[in-house]
Amino acid sequence: MSGGKQVLSAEALEKAKRELNEDPATRQVHLDKLREMFNSRPDIKFRSDDAFLLRYLRCKKFNAERAFKTLVHYYEVRKEFKDIYSDFVPSSVEETMKKGIHYMSTGRDNDGRRVFIMKPGWMEPGTTNVVLMIRALVLLMEKILEEEETQINGIVVIVDLSNLTLSHVTTLGPSNARRIADVMQNALPLRLKAVHYVNQPKIFDTAFALFKPFFTEKLKKRLQFHGDEFDKLHQHVPSHLLPSEYGGTVPEFDNKHWREAMLASEQDYIENNKYGFPKSSDSLGGSSEGQDPNTGLKGSFKKLEI
Incomplete structure (x- = not known):
């Protein structure tokens, strides 16, 4: 769920630098460092586009280790709380x-x-x-x-x-x-x-x-x-x-x-749901289309422009 290209105000960029240790000049270095950590958890298929990972770096003030820990836990709760994350799309809660x-x-x-x-x-x-x-x-x-x-x-x-x-x-x-x-x-x-x-x-x-x-x-x-x-x-x-x-x-x-x-973003949620711990059908020989044969990971490595 990318949300499309966004342009941050000078004020927001300054706040990100002051409070979150974000520097546009080194942002990509931190993103790449975070992605490198995926290799330590080959059991998880990580979503890896810049826009998604950046929210974790910002939340943890650009400490890649802490961001990775939170990202792993994100996939852990999606696996553990199966009733919440089953049918995890807006149409399932429209009436609610x-x-x-x-x-x-x-x-x-x-x-x-x-x-x-x-x-x-x-x-x-x-x-x-x-x-x-x-x-x-x-x-x-x-x-x-x-x-x-x-x-x-x-x-x-x-x-x-x-x-x-x-x-x-x-x-x-x-x-x-x-x-x-x-x-x-x-x-x-x-x-x-x-x-x-x-x-x-x-x-x-x-x-x-x-x-x-x-x-x-x-x-x-x-x-x-x-x-x-x-x-x-x-x-x-x-x-x-x-x-x-x-x-x-x-x-x-x-x-x-x-x-x-x-509801307008239903398809984006469906795409995001493809990441995490593989379902039993996948681990037993399900489709591997789009996966790296060495890591089993799939994702976009798009540059994020701000």
């Missing part, structure tokens, strides 16, 4: 996306970050498939990670806990909480800059106890709790990016823009 659980801003805050809002309390226990809810979340994150501005600036998350009940907490469970935290923090090259909790119910302590053990120490320091004090939230997130229910100027909580963008 319409339930009003996920929201991504179409604009950016003053630091160039997207704002993502999630309403787990809008999940209907016994009706909404929690696996599809998680899959929709991850598919959406994969989509915004195509954006170089987002790779550099990161995202801000708002967790709206209105309508959350014990039934929701039980449905989610510690296993799913662990999986969400693992993918978001350790597998996706996502810069999580802040997490804001709003509309916490009395059951909040029970719900929060599910996730807290899986948060990194860095993320724990970036948590903010606002209740229904939206003026306080606006000190961190501009009101022009927020739906009206949070005192913002966006008319409604709607993800139609991103839902359509994801």
Whole structure:
């Protein structure tokens, strides 16, 4: 999922240099170093185009070793969490996306970050498939990670806990909480800059106890709790990016823009799904078309122009 050619602003390039150790003059050297590490894991078919690998280097401040570790884990969770990554295409979650659980801003805050809002309390226990809810979340994150501005600036998350009940907490469970935290923090090259909790119910302590053990120490320091004090939230997130229910100027909580963008990229997801650990049918003599006979790897080595 390349997302097409993108032109970064001078400001974004300067930020990437200052915060992420990115230097256009040596960018390709780091990309090639990261690709060389693929040889240590011949059991994985790595996607290897510059645009894809660059997001991992940026997330790990151009430390190729750390970027490689995260990239390997990306393929490990895709193998381990089979129910989430099975049928991992937008069309499989189209109806789930319409339930009003996920929201991504179409604009950016003053630091160039997207704002993502999630309403787990809008999940209907016994009706909404929690696996599809998680899959929709991850598919959406994969989509915004195509954006170089987002790779550099990161995202801000708002967790709206209105309508959350014990039934929701039980449905989610510690296993799913662990999986969400693992993918978001350790597998996706996502810069999580802040997490804001709003509309916490009395059951909040029970719900929060599910996730807290899986948060990194860095993320724990970036948590903010606002209740229904939206003026306080606006000190961190501009009101022009927020739906009206949070005192913002966006008319409604709607993800139609991103839902359509994801569906339009269906084929890109299908292509990306071809990488990782080979399926049993492939390892037992499946098609090797397009693979290097020496490494078993396949991928494009296109130069990335910024």
